[in-house]
Amino acid sequence: MVMPAPAVSGTGGAAPGTVGDVRRSNLALVLGSIAEFPPGTCPSRAQVAAATGLTKASVSSLVLDLLDAGLIREVGLNPQGRGRPGVGLELNPSRAVMGMEINVDYISAAVVDLTGKVLIREVKERDNRNSAHAPVLAALAALAVRVRSSAGERGVEVLGGGLAVPGLVDPARARVLTAPNLGWVDVDLDLDALLPEAPLGVALFNEANAAALAELRDRPDGASDFLFVSGEVGVGGGIVIGSELFTGPEGHAGEVGHIVVDPDGGHCSCGGTGCLETVAGQDAIFTAAGLVPDTGSRSASMSALLQALKAAEPGPVTAVERAGRSLGIALASAARVVDIQSVVLGGHFALLEPWLRAPLLESLGKYAPGKYAPEQVTVSAVGEAGALLGSAGSVIRSLMEAPHRLHA
Amino acid sequence: MVMPAPAVSGTGGAAPGTVGDVRRSNLALVLGSIAEFPPGTCPSRAQVAAATGLTKASVSSLVLDLLDAGLIREVGLNPQGRGRPGVGLELNPSRAVMGMEINVDYISAAVVDLTGKVLIREVKERDNRNSAHAPVLAALAALAVRVRSSAGERGVEVLGGGLAVPGLVDPARARVLTAPNLGWVDVDLDLDALLPEAPLGVALFNEANAAALAELRDRPDGASDFLFVSGEVGVGGGIVIGSELFTGPEGHAGEVGHIVVDPDGGHCSCGGTGCLETVAGQDAIFTAAGLVPDTGSRSASMSALLQALKAAEPGPVTAVERAGRSLGIALASAARVVDIQSVVLGGHFALLEPWLRAPLLESLGKYAPGKYAPEQVTVSAVGEAGALLGSAGSVIRSLMEAPHRLHA
DNA sequence: TCATATAGTTCAAGCAATGAACTAAAGCTT
DNA sequence: AAGCTTTAGTTCATTGCTTGAACTATATGA
Incomplete structure (x- = not known):
């Protein structure tokens, strides 16, 4: 049996609901509706009313408040075909x-x-x-x-x-x-x-x-549930579920870098043992690849690695393959815990994807068969500025x- | 900066909020308040008003609806000391x-x-x-x-x-x-x-x-965030965060039994490799302990195992210790993914806890130091009927x- | 018996959404 | 060009909710 979600729900025991809360809720509804129209569309009040299910009267009043707050502005006219043209609304660009x-x-x-x-x-x-x-x-x-x-x-x-x-x-x-x-x-x-x-x-x-969260906004596939893995000096992660960041009770969920991928592995800076980061972090990959990690300029080290990979040098290639397999193990475990079926590779994992992908998919198939479809393993759409x-x-x-x- | 949680919030873009939603929200607030008073207390309308922050007038009206719905009932009088005694309210026992x-x-x-x-x-x-x-x-x-x-x-x-x-x-x-x-x-x-x-x-x-969820209700420590591990034929789990079950996008979160604890391990019934279940599931423990798993009567097998453990037979003891260590690896990884710091052992893990505990704690300390305090590893308060x-x-x-x- | 304190109800007021009636402004028809 | 149709947006009476003040009800204590 499906429990119908109430349109307006209490916080779970804290403060009483008032009629003012309804207005706040609908204010957000209208603003969100205006924002979600295709860019450049500038919907009229009537279109917003149709999209939200509110009456024209309510939308008029709510829009007035949003204009007052400076969050939206009126822009030109918006001919609908036959009747009176609507006044376009858009998010205030200033x-x-x-x-x-x-x-x-x-x-x-x-x-x-x-x-x-x-x-x-x-x-x-x-x-x-x-x-x-x-x-x-x-x-x-x-x-x-x-x-x-x-x-x-x-x-x-x-x-x-x-x-x-x-x-x-x-x-x-x-x-x-x-x-x-x-x-x-x-x-x-x-x-x-x-x-x-x-x-x-x-x-x-x-x-x-x-x-x-940046990934969520820019995803070309519009995915609303995914695990973002960020490969930097450390290996971090962010879990997005239902278009919301899942942070866990203390706010530190998604620490993918410290999932155990090798119980007999080496020590990690976190104090743990065999963490993903000890195999797939930047420094770990550099050293395993036989490159001297230039702590002064990490981007230099990274381009050296990429060149070596393009030259198919065996050391770097196997180092990255090992990282890919370990990443697969970590993602397999993570999938089981949070039930996620889609992964976005960011940071250096995005750069290394061509070499990482095959061992990663193989590993996912071995440790969590059926969980991730290959097309659900994608590369970050946002770059460094994520x-x-x-x-x-x-x-x-x-x-x-x-x-x-x-x-x- | 902390974002204040609104008392009544929209569903996130779906339906408009109406004044009726406020009533629904407050109806739940009042009912919850009555339920949360210490058992046998039977609060008066005035006490409910004080507890919820609603006015006496609103509470009176809301209580009337709840009485109509048969969810609560009035019960006797409730002298407060000086003035007019209140009418006790309690959840309808019928x-x-x-x-x-x-x-x-x-x-x-x-x-x-x-x-x-x-x-x-x-x-x-x-x-x-x-x-x-x-x-x-x-x-x-x-x-x-x-x-x-x-x-x-x-x-x-x-x-x-x-x-x-x-x-x-x-x-x-x-x-x-x-x-x-x-x-x-x-x-x-x-x-x-x-x-x-x-x-x-x-x-x-x-x-x-x-x-x-049963555990959540009966926890003596009142914990609202924990990972429940259920040891049955398979190894299952349930994640409770903020007193809510965390189910993940598809509803299958908490599958702790299939976290990878040994990349070189054996095949699992799920199709994966090296899952916790292959080491810590009932049948896995029975066979590793050298006992013939009696599929006809699993409880018989379990009591045989417990007897062997009490007799300190080396085979069963090491089998359980191994399960404990693996459980530690799985819980370490899970802790990183969902940021949980408290574990409740259920099913056969509860029965085996005396032998499981030491290797489990040791393993947690090795793979996720500082995440779980030892007193946060507890045994289920609900029994089989959970x-x-x-x-x-x-x-x-x-x-x-x-x-x-x-x-x- | 009366003062006081507390419980609970009644009622006018304020605020929000609603729906119907109305005004405004376009295109289309003749 | 005048009038009809269509759509946009506003105004207003109504409904439903919470609120706060006034009021009634019922106890204790002096």
């Missing part, structure tokens, strides 16, 4: 959100409008390895100020932002628990200092999770889901 | 739900009132191994009729039911996808025939998932969350 990222080799910031279009993007190289967090954040704040003001010059207001960090985070407390490659442990961040006065503040994300854009996208999405937070 | 289970060796049914108290429970031994499903269901239907009418004689009305089955299910389509030990593949069930005319119908559950009671409990819970389904 409202935006800032994505930010701190990574090992760089910091970056981007301004993304509500439709997801990247208006500005700046990357600043910076060696953050084992750097204290204060100067890194100061540099990022400076970058944010610059980017924000150049958005302001174009008439674009930044409403809020998201910051992606390569490590375990506690988003609720704005705290980085561990970021091994930055050398950070239990670092509290003053996020709001990055975007002073921004009405939505700044949210904190794990890098792989943010990248998974974490950057994903953190912005996530902030946009949470705004779309609760537009009343903007004064309305 | 409304109940039926839990049902089909397993390898038996079928069973139980009537459970809305507080979770078991009123009637009947187990009927029956060898369902490789039996066609029709006669099994006919026998269960007969059992259900008997139990239901004997509840009726006590004035108890059965509102709906849940059926737990040892296999992969598709609850939405009332379909058993595979139940290896029953020999069922893609079996469609006519669930409503089990409880004709019951207003809530009959829901379908996976056995381990249902047991996990799946039976869990399926009933889940139906009760879904009723509590949507009481408007009952005519109100």
Whole structure:
């Protein structure tokens, strides 16, 4: 028997529902409906009413609130054929959100409008390895100020932002628990200092999770359930289920890099044994391939590896094949635990896919037959900027889901 | 930055919210509040108002609906000290739900009132191994009729039911996808025939998932996030996060039995290789222990094993230790994927816990250090009847969350 | 007996969605 | 060009919900 999902549901025992909640819910419904029309369509109020199931009267009133909040704007006319033309509605192009990222080799910031279009993007190289967090954040704040003001010059207001960090985070407390490659442990961040006065503040994300969310937005196949595997220095992951990031009770789900792939394997930086990361992390692949990992320039090491692979050098090829098989084992186990049937390869796994794919599929077939169809093992659609854009996208999405937070 | 959870939220783009949704939400809030008062307390309307944050006026009106629906009843007076005594409210003890289970060796049914108290429970031994499903269901239907009418004689009305089955299910389509030990593949069930005319119908559950839900209800530590591992002929599991069963996109999450624990291991009935089940399933342990698995009476085999363990016979001891270590590997991987930090051992794992515990903890420490504290590895609080009671409990819970389904 | 305190109900008010009636603005017909 | 048809959007009375204040009911304590 199927339980019908109520259109409006309580939080599960906490606060009483009021009629105001209905309005908030419908505000999000209308805004989401406008956003989901094909780009450039600019639906009329009547079309929104038809799409949402609300009456024209309700939509008119809700649209008024959204206009007041500056989230949408009216744009030209929209002839329907016979009758009176509708007034087009679209997301306000002068409202935006800032994505930010701190990574090992760089910091970056981007301004993304509500439709997801990247208006500005700046990357600043910076060696953050084992750097204290204060100067890194100061540099990022400076970058944010610059980017924000150049958005302001174009008439674009930044409403809020998201910051992606390569490590375990506690988003609720704005705290980085561990970021091994930055050398950070239990670092509290003053996020709001990055975007002073921004009405939505700044949210904190794990890098792989943010990248998974970016992937969700850009997927050509429109997949809403997948496991994103991010191959960086470490191996991270993000689980998307029902178009939502699945974070687990403490917010650290999807740590694919530390699934056990070889009980007799080597030690891992996490303290564990035989983790995927010890076989498929960048440094592990470099050393197994017989390359000296150039910690100063990882991208140089990576291009050396790719060249060696193209030259079919046996050492690198078998190293990558081994990584592929191990990745298959990890994904097989993950599939069983969270019941996911689709994988997106990101980071260096995307670059290595041509050599990785065959052993990976073979391994998946051996350890989890029938779980993943081969066409469900795909390469990331977003590039390096995944974490950057994903953190912005996530902030946009949470705004779309609760537009009343903007004064309305 | 923390996103405040709205008290009433939309479904995510589907139906518009109406004022009626607010009432439905608050109806559930009031009912839940009454249920969560300590047993025997019988709160007054005023106490419910205080607990929920609703006004006395609203609570009065909502309580009236719940009384009409027969979900609660007024009971005696409730002196508060000084002023006018309140009228006690409690869950209606004459409304109940039926839990049902089909397993390898038996079928069973139980009537459970809305507080979770078991009123009637009947187990009927029956060898369902490789039996066609029709006669099994006919026998269960007969059992259900008997139990239901004997509840009726006590004035108890059965509102709906849940059926737990040892296999992969598709609850939405009332379909058993595979139940290896029953020999069922893609079996469609006519669930409503089990409880004709019951207003809530009959829901379908996976056995381990249902047991996990029973565990949730009975946990002495009140844990709301844990992984329940059910050791039966197969090894199943149920993941509880935030007091909700986590089912994954297709409803089959928590298949802990098929996590890879030994890439070089043997074949599994699932088609995979080196699954936990091939080391820690009942038959695997029996054979590794040097005991002949008596497929006719698994409980006999189990008591033989327990005796051998008590006698410290080396074969059985090492077999169980090996199972414990493998279980540790699987749980380490699962912890990384879903970020869970607490494990409940059920089924034969509960019986074997004294011998299993040390190698399990050692293995967890080796493969996922810091993830599980030793006191977070506990033994199931519900016994064999977990799946039976869990399926009933889940139906009760879904009723509590949507009481408007009952005519109100 | 009366004051006080608490429980529960009644009722006017506010807010949200609704549906019907109405106004606005186009294309099409003759 | 005038009028008909069609569609967009607004206005307004109605309904349903929660709320808060006023009110009634019923206990304890002085």
